[in-house]
Amino acid sequence: MEIERLYALYRNSAGVTTDSRTISKGEIFFALKGPAHDGNRHAVAALEAGALAAVVDDQSLSGERIIVVDNVLATMSALAACHRRRLPMPVIGITGSNGKTTTKELLAAVLSRKGRVHSTPGNLNNHIGVPLTLLSAPDDVAFLVVEMGANHPGEIAALCRTAMPTHGIITNIGTAHIEGFGSFENVIKAKSELYQWLRENGGTIIFNDNNAVLKEISGGISNLVPYSLPGGHSLSAEPCEHDGMLLRVRAEIDGVTYKFSTGLFGTYNIDNVRSAMAAGLYFGVTEEDIIEAISSYVPANNRSQVTETGRNIVICDAYNANPSSMGKAISSFAALKSERKMVILGDMLELGSETVPGHSAVIRQLRQMDDVKAVLIGPHFREAAAGFPAKLFGSSEAAAEWLRSENPEGYTILVKGSRGMMLEKVYPLL
Numbered sequence: 001m002e003i004e005r006l007y008a009l010y011r012n013s014a015g016v017t018t019d020s021r022t023i024s025k026g027e028i029f030f031a032l033k034g035p036a037h038d039g040n041r042h043a044v045a046a047l048e049a050g051a052l053a054a055v056v057d058d059q060s061l062s063g064e065r066i067i068v069v070d071n072v073l074a075t076m077s078a079l080a081a082c083h084r085r086r087l088p089m090p091v092i093g094i095t096g097s098n099g100k101t102t103t104k105e106l107l108a109a110v111l112s113r114k115g116r117v118h119s120t121p122g123n124l125n126n127h128i129g130v131p132l133t134l135l136s137a138p139d140d141v142a143f144l145v146v147e148m149g150a151n152h153p154g155e156i157a158a159l160c161r162t163a164m165p166t167h168g169i170i171t172n173i174g175t176a177h178i179e180g181f182g183s184f185e186n187v188i189k190a191k192s193e194l195y196q197w198l199r200e201n202g203g204t205i206i207f208n209d210n211n212a213v214l215k216e217i218s219g220g221i222s223n224l225v226p227y228s229l230p231g232g233h234s235l236s237a238e239p240c241e242h243d244g245m246l247l248r249v250r251a252e253i254d255g256v257t258y259k260f261s262t263g264l265f266g267t268y269n270i271d272n273v274r275s276a277m278a279a280g281l282y283f284g285v286t287e288e289d290i291i292e293a294i295s296s297y298v299p300a301n302n303r304s305q306v307t308e309t310g311r312n313i314v315i316c317d318a319y320n321a322n323p324s325s326m327g328k329a330i331s332s333f334a335a336l337k338s339e340r341k342m343v344i345l346g347d348m349l350e351l352g353s354e355t356v357p358g359h360s361a362v363i364r365q366l367r368q369m370d371d372v373k374a375v376l377i378g379p380h381f382r383e384a385a386a387g388f389p390a391k392l393f394g395s396s397e398a399a400a401e402w403l404r405s406e407n408p409e410g411y412t413i414l415v416k417g418s419r420g421m422m423l424e425k426v427y428p429l430l
Contacts, residue, residue, distance in 0.1 A: 001067050006055075006075070007082045013052045016076070016135045018128065025050035030076045031057070032128065039072070073127065080131035081162045087134075089141055092206075092279065093163055095148040095156055095194050096171030097187065098325045099272045100125065102264070102303055103171050104147045106276035109297045113280075113289035115142025122301060123319070125149035130159050143283070151350060153190045160197035167204045168194045169275055173213050174324035192217040206230065206279050208271060227274050231282035237274045239267040245306045245315065245336065245412075249273055249294075253287050260295050264304045265315050267335075268328035311409045313338075314430050317416045318423040321348045323358035329416050330365045334372075338412035341371055344426055346396065346417020347378030359384035366390070373411070375399055378421055396425040403429035 010016065014026030020042035023029060029046035031039030031054060040058035043066060047054055053065045057072045069075045084091070094104050101123045108119040118141040120133045125147040137144055148159045173191050198205055199221045207214050209226035218224060228235055233254050240250035240259060247262045247269050262273065273294055280290040299305050305316045317329050326348060333343065343366065351358050359380045366374050367388065374390035376382065377399050382392045393399040403426055413430055417423050 001069065003075075003078050003082050006067065006079055009053060010079060010083070010135070016079075016132065017051075018076075018132070020046040020049065020051075023049040023051050026052050028052055029054045030072050031055060032072055032076075033057075076135075077127070077131045077162050080134040081164070083137070084134050084162065084164050087137060087139070087144065089144055090167055090283070091144045091146060091163060091165045092167045092169065093146050093148050093160065093165030093194055093197075094169045094171065095150065095191055096169075097174035097191070097322065099171040099269070099275075100147050100149065101301070101319070102269065102299065103169065103272045103275045104145055105299070106272055106294055106297055107169075107279050108143075108145050109293040110276045110280035110285055110290050111143045111145070111283060113293050114283060114285045117141060117143045117145060119145035120147040123147065123149070127155065127158065130163055134163060148194065150190055153186055154193070156190055156193035157197065160194060164201070165194070165197065165203060167206060167279075168198045169206050169279065170194060170208075170214055171271065171275065172208070172211060172324075174322055188213060188217065195221060198223070206275070206282060208275065210271075225278070225282050227278040230278040231284070233281045235274070235278055235281060237270060237277060239270050245313065247273070251277065251291070253277075253281070256287070258287065258291055260291050262294055263296075263298045263306075265306050265317065266304060266329055266332035268325070268332060269304060309430055312342075312430050313412045314427070315412070315414045316427070317414070318346070318421075319419055321346070321416050321418045322351065323348065323354065323361055326358075326362055326416060327365060329414060330362065330369075333412075333414045334365075334369050336412060339371075340373075340411045341369070342373040342375065342408060342411045342413045344375040344399065344413060344415045344417075344423065345377065345381065346421030346423050347380040349418040349420050355380055356384065363388050375402075377417065377423070396422045400426050400429050 013028050016028045018030050018032045023046050029051040031043050040056045043054035043056050047065055055067045055072055057069055094100055108117045111117045118137045126149055146163045148156055150156045170191050173188050204223040205221050206225045207218055209228055235253055237249055237251040240248050247264045249260055251258045277290055303319050307314045363384050376385055376390045377393045415423055
């Protein structure tokens, strides 16, 4: 079926889905394949559950409401691009090694003070999530904020061809997923694919002019909006005195000083705040609305969350981890005033050649904290922690068993590690 014909069907549907278990009547089911599943096997069940049509690439399937294509994912991406071309609003693409989701959430909160915003749900930022984000975008939103993730070269470029961003933000460039990229230089090239798209298509870059790498790769782009000078304004923002566990900000906009609290742990979140403030000013959001939006934002999904459990204060920043984000989190944690501190750290994954030096650097940081009890999970930390007085576990399940018997109480606890370490298994014991 031609994309335009499929698009006409989509416009008369209730939306799209890739999960046959949660079909709503009138949706189009895209039968994606994965390492452990084949959506083609569920196409008939999806239709029986009320799907308007099923897009499959199993050539043996047929039926009045079955649409057979060469590649389901490619077709879904093409449909998303077809829809995107009809959307007139600014599309802000966000990528980077750390802080993508927090920046996306803060920016969406800020821009919502100006108009209706549609943004990437959760962290659905890959070759599946970006098309789904676009295909769930209503026609009447004022802003579309699209998070773009990658762990291999060329992925950001492909996502740009689908999302066609008009504006872009790279939060920072570090060693996240370096195993897939091969080297730090390749990480820089991959993340800069967003800038390259904007350069070639007359887009606008909103960038951190305090970051030397981002300044260097932004060369040759005429539409540059530095964080310090967004939309004719002057802006500076820095952490100020601690407000308990949470980041407190001192900002200056056009010579006027503002101080406000956030719901975020860690001074390392200041660049995420600056990004949202700069973009908000650029798009015409008032200073008061920007500050109120950021102050009101409550993090979720294990990102910079601070929770009082009744027994301990838990700082959960465990959705992902790499040497840069881990180091900054530990530095912020070390600065806290607390009589009893504990860190529960899981391995940092996908680091390739940076695995040993990355985990060793964390141990060096912990050695400088003589007031911390360390619980380390995973083989990489076990190897790096030789001679360091820490509780070592091979898995989160094993650590949870120890915590169940230990029953820690009265601690301030930092929990951080890569998503694959499943640190959520220790939360109920804290």
